[in-house]
Amino acid sequence: MTNENDRWREMALSFGADLLGVADLAPARAFIAQQGGEMLASCPRAISVGVRLLDTLVDQLPNADDPTVVINYCRHGYDVVNLRLDDIVSKLSSRLQSEGHRALPVPSTGGTLPDRLCGVFSQKLAAHLAGLGWIGKSCLLVTPQYGPRVRWGAVLTDAPLTPGQPMDERCGDCRQCVDICPSGAFSGRPFREDEPREARFDVYRCRDYQNARRESTGLPILCGLCLYVCPIGRNKTRTD
Numbered sequence: 001m002t003n004e005n006d007r008w009r010e011m012a013l014s015f016g017a018d019l020l021g022v023a024d025l026a027p028a029r030a031f032i033a034q035q036g037g038e039m040l041a042s043c044p045r046a047i048s049v050g051v052r053l054l055d056t057l058v059d060q061l062p063n064a065d066d067p068t069v070v071i072n073y074c075r076h077g078y079d080v081v082n083l084r085l086d087d088i089v090s091k092l093s094s095r096l097q098s099e100g101h102r103a104l105p106v107p108s109t110g111g112t113l114p115d116r117l118c119g120v121f122s123q124k125l126a127a128h129l130a131g132l133g134w135i136g137k138s139c140l141l142v143t144p145q146y147g148p149r150v151r152w153g154a155v156l157t158d159a160p161l162t163p164g165q166p167m168d169e170r171c172g173d174c175r176q177c178v179d180i181c182p183s184g185a186f187s188g189r190p191f192r193e194d195e196p197r198e199a200r201f202d203v204y205r206c207r208d209y210q211n212a213r214r215e216s217t218g219l220p221i222l223c224g225l226c227l228y229v230c231p232i233g234r235n236k237t238r239t240d
Contacts, residue, residue, distance in 0.1 A: 012088060016087075022164055023048055046130070049089055058149050060073065070220055106155075126154045133150075134169045143232075148226070149233040176230065181206075183208070
């Protein structure tokens with residue numbers, strides 16, 4: 001990392017982030033424009049910010065029939081972390097602007113386009129291009145430190161920062177996320193930039209399963225077994 005990158009990383013950590021990287025968005029410009037429009041695609045780089053999820057929450061995901069588990073996870077695994085990410089990227093954006101750079105914060109992983117069941121900007125793509133991890137067979141961004149147990153936010157910018165290098169996929173023959181999925185939504189195909197998401201993940205099958213579960217239990221939507229089962233996240237010591 002350059003000294004300038006280090007400065008922004010330390011700033012993000014002081015705001016409550018756990019990971020930060022810089023992505024060159026040029027290779028994905030057409031995809032970004034198609035998903036979120038020309039305003040987003042006009043920025044050449046992204047600062048990708050990650051917040052690690054609490055293992056005590058993720059390790060309870062197999063017990064999603066327990067109302068306490070569901071309510072606690074939805075609050076602290078989604079709502080609070082997404083607000084925290086939005087606060088971090090907002091502060092970074094203000095600092096970037098004050099230093100004369102263009103800065104556009106995009107919603108965290110909680111911001112979703114309902115007609116396409118995707119965000120206005122792919123946080124996973126930015127983190128991948130920033131060299132923070134690879135996209136696994138679950139379509140989650142898998143980090144070497146914490147597996148997929150991270151939520152993401154981003155600031156789009158023209159600040160002259162040094163981009164990271166995307167990581168090669170490291171899942172190998174592992175299919176634990178594919179096999180545990182109760183809706184059978186994953187094909188098990190490794191990520192390829194030239195293939196659409198549908199080649200790997202049937203998001204509508206996942207949605208229908210979760211909606212049916214909500215109707216039968218009366219509880220908020222919660223699954224996350226693909227997040228829970230990834231051996232990279234599960235095998236980390238709880239003191240790292």
